[in-house]
Amino acid sequence: MLFRIAEKTELKALFDMLAEKNTVVGPVQTDTDRKGKPLFAFEQITDQGKLRLDYTTTRLLAKRYFLPFREDLATFTVNGGDWTKDIDYHIDRPYVFFGLHACDINALNKLDKVLMGNVYPMPYYVAKRMNMFIIGIDCRPQPFCFCRSMGADTVLHGFDLFLTDIGDKYFIEVLSAGAYGIIKDLRTETPKESDHLQYMRTVAEKNKLFTARVDTTDLTKILDMEFQSPVWKQWGDKCLGCGTCANVCPTCYCYGVEETVDVGLQKARKTKSLYSCNIVDFAEVAGGHNFRPERSSRLKYRYYHKHRGFVEAYEESLCVGCGRCGEACLAGITVPEVIASVRGEEQ
Amino acid sequence: MDHRLAFHNVTPHHHKYHRKADLDSFEFTYKAEITSVYRLTEHENLYRIRIMDSEDRRHFSFRPGQFIMLEIPGVGEAPFSISSSPSNHEDIELCIRTAGNLTGVLSRAQRGMRVGIRGPFGTSFPMEHMHGGNILLIAGGLGLAPLRSPIAHVQEHRSQFDHVDIIYGAREPAQLLFKFQYEMWKKDDINLHVIVEKPDPAWTGDVGLITKVLESIIKGRDSTFIDNTYAIVCGPPVMFKFVCAMLAERGIPMQKMFVSLERRMHCGMGKCCRCNVGSTYTCLSGPVFDYWSVLNLKEAI
Numbered sequence: 001m002l003f004r005i006a007e008k009t010e011l012k013a014l015f016d017m018l019a020e021k022n023t024v025v026g027p028v029q030t031d032t033d034r035k036g037k038p039l040f041a042f043e044q045i046t047d048q049g050k051l052r053l054d055y056t057t058t059r060l061l062a063k064r065y066f067l068p069f070r071e072d073l074a075t076f077t078v079n080g081g082d083w084t085k086d087i088d089y090h091i092d093r094p095y096v097f098f099g100l101h102a103c104d105i106n107a108l109n110k111l112d113k114v115l116m117g118n119v120y121p122m123p124y125y126v127a128k129r130m131n132m133f134i135i136g137i138d139c140r141p142q143p144f145c146f147c148r149s150m151g152a153d154t155v156l157h158g159f160d161l162f163l164t165d166i167g168d169k170y171f172i173e174v175l176s177a178g179a180y181g182i183i184k185d186l187r188t189e190t191p192k193e194s195d196h197l198q199y200m201r202t203v204a205e206k207n208k209l210f211t212a213r214v215d216t217t218d219l220t221k222i223l224d225m226e227f228q229s230p231v232w233k234q235w236g237d238k239c240l241g242c243g244t245c246a247n248v249c250p251t252c253y254c255y256g257v258e259e260t261v262d263v264g265l266q267k268a269r270k271t272k273s274l275y276s277c278n279i280v281d282f283a284e285v286a287g288g289h290n291f292r293p294e295r296s297s298r299l300k301y302r303y304y305h306k307h308r309g310f311v312e313a314y315e316e317s318l319c320v321g322c323g324r325c326g327e328a329c330l331a332g333i334t335v336p337e338v339i340a341s342v343r344g345e346e347q
Numbered sequence: 348m349d350h351r352l353a354f355h356n357v358t359p360h361h362h363k364y365h366r367k368a369d370l371d372s373f374e375f376t377y378k379a380e381i382t383s384v385y386r387l388t389e390h391e392n393l394y395r396i397r398i399m400d401s402e403d404r405r406h407f408s409f410r411p412g413q414f415i416m417l418e419i420p421g422v423g424e425a426p427f428s429i430s431s432s433p434s435n436h437e438d439i440e441l442c443i444r445t446a447g448n449l450t451g452v453l454s455r456a457q458r459g460m461r462v463g464i465r466g467p468f469g470t471s472f473p474m475e476h477m478h479g480g481n482i483l484l485i486a487g488g489l490g491l492a493p494l495r496s497p498i499a500h501v502q503e504h505r506s507q508f509d510h511v512d513i514i515y516g517a518r519e520p521a522q523l524l525f526k527f528q529y530e531m532w533k534k535d536d537i538n539l540h541v542i543v544e545k546p547d548p549a550w551t552g553d554v555g556l557i558t559k560v561l562e563s564i565i566k567g568r569d570s571t572f573i574d575n576t577y578a579i580v581c582g583p584p585v586m587f588k589f590v591c592a593m594l595a596e597r598g599i600p601m602q603k604m605f606v607s608l609e610r611r612m613h614c615g616m617g618k619c620c621r622c623n624v625g626s627t628y629t630c631l632s633g634p635v636f637d638y639w640s641v642l643n644l645k646e647a648i
Contacts, residue, residue, distance in 0.1 A: 021351035120616035268421030309626015
C-alpha cells in the first residue's frame with residue numbers, strides 16, 4: 001500500500017481525468033424523503049458537481065452494475081425442432097465506481113468468495129468485477145450502521161484508491177498499479193508524520209460515533225444452539241415475507257432462473273432474477289412440497305446463512321453491517337435486535 | 348495523459364468439457380436428443396437421452412447418485428438424478444414424474460426432441476468403498492429413480508458385494524416403478540422385497556410401511572452381517588428418517604448409511620442458494636450425504 005496526501009481541490013482533477021474516457025458511477029442525490037432528508041443512489045455521472053461524497057447511505061445499491069437484478073444468462077434461437085444457445089456476459093467497458101463506502105467494498109469482497117471462487121466461478125459477475133475501478137471514500141456512521149461489529153468499517157483490499165477526508169486534505173491509499181498510474185498525474189505529496197496523526201485522529205473520532213452494535217462472540221455456536229428458540233416464531237410473525245431486505249442487501253446473491261419464449265416464437269431467453277429467501281416459494285419443489293413454508297423458518301434461514309453457514313465456509317459473516325435491511329424493512333425488523341434476542345439479551 | 352482504463356474481455360468460448368474452474372463452462376449446455384420415452388406408471392416416464400456430439404458423449408461420465416440439469420429452451424431447467432448405469436456411454440436414462448411445467452412438456456415429448464443438459468453435478472454414492480460388504484438398497488416411492496444407478500453398479504460388479512437386498516416401498520401396486528427389471532435383479536442374486544401401503548385385489552405381496560419389511564429383514568441378520576453392511580436410502584425425508592433410525596439402532600454406523608436429498612435448484616453450481624439446507628449447498632455438498640452429515644444439517648429432515 002502506498003499512501004499519498006492531496007489537497008481537496010485535486011478531487012475534481014481526479015474525477016475529470018477518469019470521466020474523460022471512462023464511464024463513472026457515483027453517489028448522487030435523487031430526491032428527498034418525506035422528512036426532507038436527501039435520498040442518494042449510485043448512478044452514472046459525467047459532472048463532478050453531481051457527485052455527493054458526503055452521502056450517508058444509498059437504498060439502491062451499486063450492486064445493480066455488477067450483479068443486476070435481472071439479467072439474461074442465455075438467449076436461444078429456435079429453428080424448427082432445433083435451437084442454438086447464445087451466451088453474453090453483458091459487459092463492454094470498464095466502470096469507475098467513485099465513492100464506495102468500506103461496507104460496500106467489503107460486500108464485494110464477500111461476493112467474490114462465492115462468485116469468483118475456484119468452484120464454478122460465475123462469468124457474468126467475474127467479467128464485470130474484472131472491469132471495476134473502485135475509489136473508496138470514508139464515511140460518518142449513521143444510527144443504523146453496525147459495520148464495526150461485523151469488522152467491515154475498514155477495508156484492506158478490493159479497491160484501487162481509498163480517500164479519507166482528514167480536514168483540509170484527502171489521505172489517499174493507493175492499492176493498485178492502475179491507480180498509481182492515475183495518481184502520478186495528480187498533485188499529491190508523501191504524507192508527513194502529522195498527516196498520519198491526523199488520519200488516526202479522524203478514524204478514532206469516527207469510531208466514537210457508532211451507536212448500533214451486534215455482539216458476534218460465539219454467534220455461530222449460539223445460532224446452532226438456538227435453532228429451536230421461540231424468538232424465531234416472534235420475528236416470523238412480524239416478518240411480511242416481502243424480500244425487501246434482500247433487495248437492499250449488498251451481499252445477497254441468491255437468484256431464480258426463468259425461461260420465456262418471445263412473441264414471435266423464434267427466440268427464447270433464460271433470465272436470472274435476484275430472489276429472496278424470505279419469499280414463500282424459495283424452497284418449494286415440484287409437486288408442491290415446501291421445505292420452509294413458515295415465514296419464521298425463512299427468516300431464520302436468512303440469519304443462518306449470513307451469520308452461521310457463511311462463517312463456517314469462509315471464516316467471516318455474510319453481513320457487512322450496513323443496516324440497509326433494517327432501514328428498509330416495512331415491519332421494522334433490524335439485525336441488531338434479532339441477534340440480541342437470540343442471545344437472550346434485553347431489548 | 349490518456350486515462351482510459353483497459354477493458355478485460357471475458358468472451359464466452361463454449362468450452363466443451365465440463366471443468367469446475369472454467370468460466371465458460373458455467374452456462375455450457377450439451378445438446379442432447381430424447382431417443383425414447385417409456386411409460387412406467389400413470390405419472391412417471393423413463394426418458395432415454397443421448398448427447399448428440401459423439402466426442403462429448405464419449406467424454407461425459409458420471410457416478411451413481413449424481414444429477415444433471417435438464418433444459419428445454421423457453422420452458423425451463425430443473426435437476427434430475429441419473430437413473431442409469433455409469434458404464435453406459437451412449438444413453439442417459441432419467442426417471443421423471445410429471446409434476447410441473449417442465450416435466451409436463453417433457454411428458455408430451457416426441458422421440459428426437461432436442462433438450463440441453465448440464466452436468467453432471469454433486470456428490471455420489473461411494474460404491475467402491477462398499478466393495479466387499481453387504482449392501483441394503485432402500486427406496487421409497489420415486490426414490491427408486493436415484494437408486495437405480497447404484498443398483499446398476501451392483502449388478503455390474505456383483506462379485507464385489509456379499510449380500511445384496513433391495514427394499515422398495517410404494518403407496519400402491521400401480522405406482523411401482525421398473526417392474527420389468529425385478530426378475531433381472533433376482534437373477535443377479537439380489538434379494539428383492541417389495542411392500543405397498545394400499546394393495547389392490549391382485550396384490551399378493553407384503554402390505555404396510557417400508558419399515559415393516561426392513562425390520563423383519565434386519566432382525567434375522569447376525570452382528571457379523573450388520574458390522575459389514577452399508578445402506579443407501581432414497582425417498583421422502585419422513586421415510587429415510589425412520590429407516591435410518593431403525594438401521595442405526597440395529598448397529599449400522601451413521602457414516603455407512605447414505606441418503607440423497609431432493610431440493611429446489613436453479614443452477615447446480617453453488618450460486619443460486621435455492622437448494623441450501625441450513626447453509627449447506629445440496630448441489631455441491633450433496634445430493635448424496637452420509638446420515639451423520641444429514642443429522643447435522645439443520646432442517647434437513
